Amino acid sequence: AGHTGAEVYNFGCGGSSAADSNESIPSLTMIADALLEGKMNGIPQDTAYYGELLRYKEEGEKEAPKMFVINYGLNDYFQGLPLYGEEPYDTSTYEGALRLVIEKIKKYYPEAQILLMSPHFTNGLNFGKDKSGEAGGTLAEYAGMVVEVAEQMDVDVLDNFNEMGITEANWQVYLPDGTHPNEKTRYLFGSRIIEKIEYRKEGK
Helix, strand or coil: CCCCCCCCCCCCCCCCCCCCCCCCCCCHHHHHHHHHHHHCCCCCCCCHHHHHHHHHHCCCCCCCCHHHHEECHHHHHHHCCCCCCCCCCCCHHHHHHHHHHHHHHHCCCCCCEEEEEECCCCCCHHHCCCCCCCCCCCCCHHHHHHHHHHCCCCCEECCCHHHHHCCCHHHHHCCCCCCCHHHHHHHHHHHHHHCCCCCCCCCC
C-alpha cells in the first residue's frame, strides 16, 4: 500500500490452510465464500479478518482494478493435508482448494489479476524435506503444485520457495523462528508482489 497507493484488504488468518481440514480456523475456501458470496457463517467475529471482510463489503467491492493475492501452503504442509485427489476441485486437497477459489474469483471478477504465491522455506520438518503424514508431501511438492496450478489456470505466480533465496545456511536472517518472516522478509514479499502488479488503467 505504501509504495503503490493501492487499498489493501488483509484476510490473513493465522494457522489457516487452503484445504478444508475440519478445523475451527477458516480455510481458504471459507474466506473466499465470505468475500465473494457473503457467506459469513463460520467466520469468527472477534478477528481482524472478519472486520476486513466487512470493510471490503462496504468499500472494496466498488474499487477497480482488483488484484487477489493467494498465499497458502505452509499450514497445509505442516498438517499433512493432501496435495491432490481424484477430483481436481476436491477442496479437502491443496490443489482442489486453490483451483476452486481461482475459478470463483474469475467468475465474480473476470477482469481481476490473480497472483498465487508458493509457501516459502522453513526449517521445520527437516527443512521441509520430511512429510507430515501419509497424505501429505514435501514442502517442495506443495510449492510445485502452486506453480502447476497457476500455469494450468493462467494466473500469475511467485515461487517464493525457489526464488527468495532462503536456504538452510541463511534462514535465521529471514525467519526468526524458522517459519514466520521478520520485517525484512515481509518487505521482500511486498516488493515481489509489486513487481507483479499489472496497471490496466490509461494504458499503463
